[in-house]
Amino acid sequence: MDDFQIALPKYYQEIQAASEQIGFNMPSDLQTGSLLKTLVASKPETSILELGTGTGLALCWLAEGMDKNAQITTVDNSEEFLAIAQKYFGSDSRINIVCEDGSKWVEANKAQKFDLIFADTWAGKYTELDEVLAMVKKGGFYIIDDMQEQANWPEGHAEKAAKLLAYLETRQDFSITKMNWSTGIVLATKL
Numbered sequence: 001m002d003d004f005q006i007a008l009p010k011y012y013q014e015i016q017a018a019s020e021q022i023g024f025n026m027p028s029d030l031q032t033g034s035l036l037k038t039l040v041a042s043k044p045e046t047s048i049l050e051l052g053t054g055t056g057l058a059l060c061w062l063a064e065g066m067d068k069n070a071q072i073t074t075v076d077n078s079e080e081f082l083a084i085a086q087k088y089f090g091s092d093s094r095i096n097i098v099c100e101d102g103s104k105w106v107e108a109n110k111a112q113k114f115d116l117i118f119a120d121t122w123a124g125k126y127t128e129l130d131e132v133l134a135m136v137k138k139g140g141f142y143i144i145d146d147m148q149e150q151a152n153w154p155e156g157h158a159e160k161a162a163k164l165l166a167y168l169e170t171r172q173d174f175s176i177t178k179m180n181w182s183t184g185i186v187l188a189t190k191l
């Protein structure tokens with residue numbers, strides 16, 4: 001089985017080319033994207049939160065798994081990156097693209113609940129973790145990638161990632177699976 005042989009979602013190649021042009025180098029990989037799409041497709045009319053939109057590469061996969069009544073809010077603080085996501089998804093009424101600091105957005109919206117949260121920036125992963133875990137509906141998914149040590153991690157980041165993992169493992173209200181696949185995924189379901 002070749003798990004890199006994956007059909008790409010709509011707009012992926014266009015957004016990838018635009019990302020390369022501006023030097024955006026933090027995309028989630030294809031395996032993570034494919035997993036996100038499959039998880040999103042598990043629930044009709046699903047509600048999704050992505051923290052850290054980037055240029056919209058993971059958003060391509062998330063959007064591909066959504067039905068016509070699904071909704072996603074995706075948050076990033078970079079106008080430059082979001083301009084690319086806006087170009088392709090700005091007219092899709094299911095998709096709410098927000099330019100704001102992730103921590104501030106979580107603080108202002110912590111009463112909201114989602115079926116799936118992909119935490120792909122500091123907020124919801126290394127900060128505001130309890131707040132974001134509380135935003136996952138019962139039976140919903142919390143998912144993070146980049147949990148396997150990488151050569152370009154700054155000093156101290158491996159310890160941060162280990163602390164995050166150790167904390168998630170203490171949470172009795174989530175069923176957690178660690179996957180040494182893709183960039184290192186943690187998939188947690190709210191009990």
Ligand SMILES: C[S@@+](CC[C@H](N)C(=O)[O-])C[C@H]1O[C@@H](n2cnc3c(N)ncnc32)[C@H](O)[C@@H]1O
Pocket residue numbers: 026027028051052053054055056057058059075076077078081100101102103120121122123
């Ligand atoms: C790993 S990238 C997201 C990649 C994207 N999910 C994808 O798969 O292509 C992390 C993103 O977090 C954003 N970011 C960094 N600090 C932030 C903050 N304080 N608030 C919101 N977003 C932030 C960056 O602009 C960057 O786009």
